[in-house]
Amino acid sequence: MAPVNVDLLVLIPFPPHELARLEAVFNVTYAPEPQSRADAIASKGPQFRAVLTHGTAGLTAAEMDAMPKLEIISCFGVGYDRIDVQAAIARNIIVTHGPGTNTISVADHTLALMLASVRQIASQDAAVRSGQWHEARQNSPELTGMRLGLIGYGSIAREVARRCEAGFSMTVAYHSRRKATDTAHTYYESALALAEDSDVLVVAAPATPQTRHMINEAVLNALGPQGYLINIARGSLVETDALIAALNDGRIAGAGLDVVDGEPVVPAALLKAANLVITPHSAGRSPNAVDNMNTLALRNLNAHFTGKPVETPVPECAKVAAA
Structure with a gap:
């Protein structure tokens, strides 16, 4: 790939060797922290023709206005919910993302959260480390044979389903915007109905205004005291206060979260739940x-x-290009 004389603003953390790949091609300004980001846009905004961000870091319309030469926003990963795509389209800025790039990593991590939650790995580990060997031993349920419910039915959900069927003999059902025509998995019209018939409910849908807080008190109650919630999508899909109450009241058995609404800030009340396993939005962070x-x-x-x-414009940009 031949170097081009283009100023690129990078708004997300990168390992040094991956950052070096970008620096070999572009004039990179590395600004992964809020203050360095604001400073870079304020001091060099008119120079930037490209931005590399991800769905959590996003990019606002005001930031785009401060970069009048901006031509492309490249989103690192699949989700792009905090990028103002409509503002980009209005300014003739193309937005791209990375569908399929981290599917395997996220699917693997989902199984890790499922096993850690159901088998109470984190709480037993903590107890053993504090000297409570005998007290730490639990009669934890078996994942094998449980009913898996998938909220969303994209590539990640399908990879999770494949692992759960082949490795743990789980039955699989799903809820999504529309019924798939290429699967024998059972389709449910609502998240509530799916939760009622699931032992493990995995949230793997995109963050949109329509999916915000779709996992609410009613859905958690339907999942029930023997059920587990796993979220590897976006924190906004789960109503955090309802989840905190359900965990602490024992209205669900446990939860495994890789994402939290408002991250990286995590509510203290959520962290106090003994039946929670949580990771720092790292499901898609394997070397591959x-x-x-x-x-x-x-x-x-x-x-x-x-x-x-571009190879992978976000659907909104692809639609405009095709019009």
């Missing part, structure tokens, strides 16, 4: 996944600046 995401981001950026169509 990071390499895949960076490679695709570079391909999209290079395509744009060499006059070729």
Whole structure:
């Protein structure tokens, strides 16, 4: 990939070797923290022609206005919920993302959260470390044979389903915006109905205004005191206060979260729940996944600046291009 004389603003953390890949091609300004981000946009905004961000860091309309030469926003990973895509379209800025780049990593992590939650791995580990060997021993349920419910039925959900069926003989059902025509898995019209018939409910849907807080008190009550919630999508899909209450009241058996609404800030009341396993939005952070995401981001950026169509525009931009 030939270097181009383009100023690229990077708004997300990168391992040094991955950052070096970007620096070999672009004039990189690295600003992964809120203050460095604000400073970079204020001091060098008119220079930037490209931004590399992700769904959590996002990019606002006001920030776009401060970068009048901005041509492309490359989103690292699949989700792009905090990028103001409509503002980008109005300013003739293309937005790309990385579908499929971290599917395997996220699916693996989902199974890790499921096993850790159901088998009470974190609480037993903590008890043993505090000297309570005998007290730590629990009669934990078996994951094998449980009923899996999937909220969303994209590539990650399907990978989770494949692992659960083949490895743990789980039955699989799902709820999504529309019924799939290429599967024998049972479709449910609502998240509530799916939760009622699930032992483990995995949230794997995109963050949209329609999916915000779709996992609410009613859905958690339907999941019930023997049920487990796993969220590897976005924190906004789960109503946090309802989850805190359900965990502490024993209205669900446990939860495994890789995402929290408002992250990186995590409510203290949530962290006090003994039946919670939580990781720092790291499901998609395997070496292979990071390499895949960076490679695709570079391909999209290079395509744009060499006059070729980008490979993976977000659907909204693809729709505009096709009109």
